[in-house]
Amino acid sequence: MACCHKLLAVTVLFAALFQATEVEGGVRFSTLERNLVVNAQIQSQNVSSGVAKVGVDSLAVQWNLNSSLEIEVDSEYASVKVKLCFAPKSQIDRGWRKTDDDLQRDNTCPKEIATKLYRSEGNFVVWRIPKNVPGGEYFVRAYVLDTQAVELAYGQNTDDAKTTNLITIIPITGRLPSIDIAGIVLSLFSVVSLCSFLLAETLLDEKIRFQNDLLNHIGVIGPRALAFAFTN
Numbered sequence: 001m002a003c004c005h006k007l008l009a010v011t012v013l014f015a016a017l018f019q020a021t022e023v024e025g026g027v028r029f030s031t032l033e034r035n036l037v038v039n040a041q042i043q044s045q046n047v048s049s050g051v052a053k054v055g056v057d058s059l060a061v062q063w064n065l066n067s068s069l070e071i072e073v074d075s076e077y078a079s080v081k082v083k084l085c086f087a088p089k090s091q092i093d094r095g096w097r098k099t100d101d102d103l104q105r106d107n108t109c110p111k112e113i114a115t116k117l118y119r120s121e122g123n124f125v126v127w128r129i130p131k132n133v134p135g136g137e138y139f140v141r142a143y144v145l146d147t148q149a150v151e152l153a154y155g156q157n158t159d160d161a162k163t164t165n166l167i168t169i170i171p172i173t174g175r176l177p178s179i180d181i182a183g184i185v186l187s188l189f190s191v192v193s194l195c196s197f198l199l200a201e202t203l204l205d206e207k208i209r210f211q212n213d214l215l216n217h218i219g220v221i222g223p224r225a226l227a228f229a230f231t232n
C-alpha cells in the first residue's frame, strides 16, 4: 500500500512540474503595446545602392516614446533591447526562423543590436553589421524591458505586417575569406600528420623485426658482434 501512495505522490509531482513548465513560457507578443517609435537607416559607403553590406555598412537606429501617450505610461520602463529581425520574406521555408507569439519561442529576431537604459527622451545606436549576419530582408524591433528584463512594450521600424521600410542586407560576396583558407591549411596539416604517423610506425616495425632477427642470431655471432651492433 505504501508503495502505491509513493507512486501516486511522484506522479502528481511530475504532473505538477510538467504543467508548470507548460504554462510558464514567455511573454506573449500580442499582449505588448506598441509604445515606442523606432527608426532605422542604413549608413552605407555607397549611398545609391539602398542596401547594407555586412562588415562594411552600419544601421543607425533611433527610438523614443510615442509622444501622444499619457505621461505615466513608462514608469516601469528600465531598458530597451534593440534587435534585428527577419521579415516574412526571409522566413519562408526556414522553420528555424519562425515567428511565435510566445517570445521565449520566437525566432524572428535572433540578433541583438544593443541594450540601453531607457530614457523617455529616446536614444540611438549605430551598429556595424557583423559578417555573420545572413543576407536577407530585415526590420528592427525594440523591446522595452522592466528591471526583471520582462518585456513590457515594443516598437518597430515597419508596419504590423512587416512589409514596409525593410532593410536589405547582402552577405559577403565570393567565399574565400580567411576561414576557408584556415580550413584548407588544417586539412592539409592533418593529412601530413597522419602520413608521418604511419611512416613512423612502419619504421618502428622494421626496427623491431631487425632487433628480433639479431637476437635470434646472437648464439651464432657471439657477444662481440652483439656489442658492436648495439653501439652503432
Ligand SMILES: *[C@@H]1O[C@H](CO)[C@@H](O)[C@H](O)[C@H]1NC(C)=O
Residues within 6 Å of the ligand: 046, 048, 049
Ligand atoms: C553602388 O551601388 C550601385 C547600385 O547597387 C552599383 O551599381 C555601384 O557599382 C556601387 N558603387 C560602388 C562604388 O560600390
Ligand SMILES: *[C@@H]1O[C@H](CO)[C@@H](O)[C@H](O)[C@H]1NC(C)=O
Residues within 6 Å of the ligand: 036, 037, 066, 067, 068, 069
Ligand atoms: C502614437 O500613438 C498614437 C495613439 O496610440 C497612434 O495613433 C500613432 O500612430 C502613434 N504614432 C506612431 C509614430 O507610432
